Amino acid sequence: MQTFKVYVLGCGAASPTSTHFPSSQVVNYNERLFVVDCGEGFQMQFRRMKLTFSRIEHVFISHLHADHCLGLPGLISTLDLIGRTTPLYIHAHPDIEKFLTPFINFFCEELSFEVKFECFSPEESKILFEDEHIKVSSIPLVHRCPSSGFLFKEKEKPKNLIPERVEYYHIPIASRQYIKQGMDFTTENGEIIPNKKLTLPPSPPRSYAYCSDTMYLKHLGEKIEGVDLLYHESTFIRENEERAKKTLHSTAFQAASVALQARAKKLLLGHYSARYKDENVFLEEAKSIFPNTFLSYDLSSWEV
Amino acid sequence: MQTFKVYVLGCGAASPTSTHFPSSQVVNYNERLFVVDCGEGFQMQFRRMKLTFSRIEHVFISHLHADHCLGLPGLISTLDLIGRTTPLYIHAHPDIEKFLTPFINFFCEELSFEVKFECFSPEESKILFEDEHIKVSSIPLVHRCPSSGFLFKEKEKPKNLIPERVEYYHIPIASRQYIKQGMDFTTENGEIIPNKKLTLPPSPPRSYAYCSDTMYLKHLGEKIEGVDLLYHESTFIRENEERAKKTLHSTAFQAASVALQARAKKLLLGHYSARYKDENVFLEEAKSIFPNTFLSYDLSSWEV
Numbered sequence: 001m002q003t004f005k006v007y008v009l010g011c012g013a014a015s016p017t018s019t020h021f022p023s024s025q026v027v028n029y030n031e032r033l034f035v036v037d038c039g040e041g042f043q044m045q046f047r048r049m050k051l052t053f054s055r056i057e058h059v060f061i062s063h064l065h066a067d068h069c070l071g072l073p074g075l076i077s078t079l080d081l082i083g084r085t086t087p088l089y090i091h092a093h094p095d096i097e098k099f100l101t102p103f104i105n106f107f108c109e110e111l112s113f114e115v116k117f118e119c120f121s122p123e124e125s126k127i128l129f130e131d132e133h134i135k136v137s138s139i140p141l142v143h144r145c146p147s148s149g150f151l152f153k154e155k156e157k158p159k160n161l162i163p164e165r166v167e168y169y170h171i172p173i174a175s176r177q178y179i180k181q182g183m184d185f186t187t188e189n190g191e192i193i194p195n196k197k198l199t200l201p202p203s204p205p206r207s208y209a210y211c212s213d214t215m216y217l218k219h220l221g222e223k224i225e226g227v228d229l230l231y232h233e234s235t236f237i238r239e240n241e242e243r244a245k246k247t248l249h250s251t252a253f254q255a256a257s258v259a260l261q262a263r264a265k266k267l268l269l270g271h272y273s274a275r276y277k278d279e280n281v282f283l284e285e286a287k288s289i290f291p292n293t294f295l296s297y298d299l300s301s302w303e304v
Numbered sequence: 305m306q307t308f309k310v311y312v313l314g315c316g317a318a319s320p321t322s323t324h325f326p327s328s329q330v331v332n333y334n335e336r337l338f339v340v341d342c343g344e345g346f347q348m349q350f351r352r353m354k355l356t357f358s359r360i361e362h363v364f365i366s367h368l369h370a371d372h373c374l375g376l377p378g379l380i381s382t383l384d385l386i387g388r389t390t391p392l393y394i395h396a397h398p399d400i401e402k403f404l405t406p407f408i409n410f411f412c413e414e415l416s417f418e419v420k421f422e423c424f425s426p427e428e429s430k431i432l433f434e435d436e437h438i439k440v441s442s443i444p445l446v447h448r449c450p451s452s453g454f455l456f457k458e459k460e461k462p463k464n465l466i467p468e469r470v471e472y473y474h475i476p477i478a479s480r481q482y483i484k485q486g487m488d489f490t491t492e493n494g495e496i497i498p499n500k501k502l503t504l505p506p507s508p509p510r511s512y513a514y515c516s517d518t519m520y521l522k523h524l525g526e527k528i529e530g531v532d533l534l535y536h537e538s539t540f541i542r543e544n545e546e547r548a549k550k551t552l553h554s555t556a557f558q559a560a561s562v563a564l565q566a567r568a569k570k571l572l573l574g575h576y577s578a579r580y581k582d583e584n585v586f587l588e589e590a591k592s593i594f595p596n597t598f599l600s601y602d603l604s605s606w607e608v
Binding site: 014015016017018041044047048064066067070071073074077081095098102106107 | 354
């Protein structure tokens with residue numbers, strides 16, 4: 001089975017603390033690394049996690065608040081220093097160029113690689129990336145500036161051949177790919193062997209949803225139905241719901257409500273406001289309605 | 305005696321490592337904080353050292369390479385979040401505005417405080433800041449872009465009155481400040497008491513020099529003669545002197561030569577290239593000619 005893992009590099013809110021860097025994550029799918037938000041200090045945390053810079057191809061930025069993108073200049077600068085030549089794709093709101101281009105012009109006059117801006121409008125859900133294994137789509141969120149979550153979803157995998165049957169029916173190698181796709185097999189003497197006699201269903205496609213920053217959205221769960229792992233911001237607790245509403249953030253209880261509605265398998269909390277000394281308050285609140293909840297923490301990793 | 309302390313927040317070279325953040329320091333003089341270079345992650349390290357943001361007034365940037373100034377956007381953004389109202393003075397090469405202004409315009413539309421650029425030309429030595437206790441001057445360095453060190457030097461302190469003599473001669477309070485400045489005292493019946501009978505010399509003024517990034521400069525030591533604490537970059541060791549020459553950096557041996565020429569009291573090394581796994585090679589090399597050498601490390605602090 002392909003690696004499908006989420007690395008949390010930073011899970012603090014706008015003001016980083018002595019224990020939390022600002023928001024940044026890395027999704028490892030099959031040893032291909034996708035950056036999800038890139039707060040200040042990204043490159044230091046990335047090194048601490050012993051990840052490999054050259055495996056990064058795509059960067060997804062949820063929204064253009066400083067705590068979600070100030071790590072980009074340092075990342076670009078370091079990729080330049082180590083002599084990267086392949087393009088780096090940055091998926092973000094179109095305004096990102098206003099912030100990054102002056103930096104690149106100033107610090108990296110002759111950048112060794114191309115930064116390709118793949119801009120998208122966070123108001124609609126759109127496929128931002130896909131290859132033969134996985135698809136990344138945007139999830140419209142609502143925050144103080146245009147904001148988008150990201151859904152990483154494996155594609156339907158081919159069926160698994162049953163080795164004994166393959167041997168028994170002498171199925172030639174050339175035919176196997178069609179059978180894996182669901183076709184029946186016709187033997188040399190015209191007998192049709194139905195697909196279900198030859199295959200086992202594939203493991204169900206796994207998915208990961210990243211939802212930060214956002215106010216509580218009543219219908220968000222429907223859009224990520226059946227997600228295996230959901231990271232949903234929980235900047236506040238229920239006691240401060242008014243503050244959450246005002247700043248367009250969510251409470252831990254609301255994060256759990258989204259997980260419940262989505263019938264998610266697991267919920268990961270993060271983007272904790274620095275005002276809470278003990279983060280277990282988030283955990284207890286969410287667990288009261290969604291028991292399979294975990295607190296993300298800096299330098300942690302999570303299997304999808 | 306006034307606090308005079310150097311906090312090392314990061315002492316890595318251009319590529320940060322899992323143990324070293326890029327260059328940044330804080331000088332605490334009498335609870336007034338001066339930032340010296342501001343590499344990425346400054347604000348996180350600053351919090352870890354339990355320093356107070358509101359005590360920062362002046363920032364000195366040695367040169368405009370990314371590893372010495374990418375922490376500025378995060379610092380400004382956080383000062384804005386916590387509602388700072390007093391101006392922040394940034395002393396740097398005039399080009400800093402090209403890098404910082406687009407950032408401020410983009411992320412902090414209505415900044416709660418003023419950023420005052422106090423630009424200077426690193427080619428000449430100049431007083432950048434002074435108050436009644438201390439003076440900060442630039443030290444011209446030579447690097448791949450205009451670069452400047454900084455000399456923090458206490459001003460000559462007033463003499464210390466000898467309490468018994470003050471009492472014996474009934475010296476009025478109004479006269480004492482003059483005597484502290486070195487004047488003699490005339491008693492009511494016209495007797496002149498020479499100053500040296502009334503005072504003890506003040507403790508000698510302390511000084512700290514920050515020299516990074518720079519190639520080895522043969523006469524640098526003369527300009528910081530008698531410095532108490534010298535931080536001098538040691539990106540390489542002697543074995544890689546050619547590489548140091550080519551990149552306009554220094555070796556640990558050259559850093560020690562500067563300390564020796566300056567008759568510095570203590571030498572602090574830093575800005576270590578990531579190529580050396582064991583940093584004791586820097587220490588041993590420098591100690592061979594300047595025994596009172598120390599390796600700086602992230603989150604360390606040093607009395608001047």
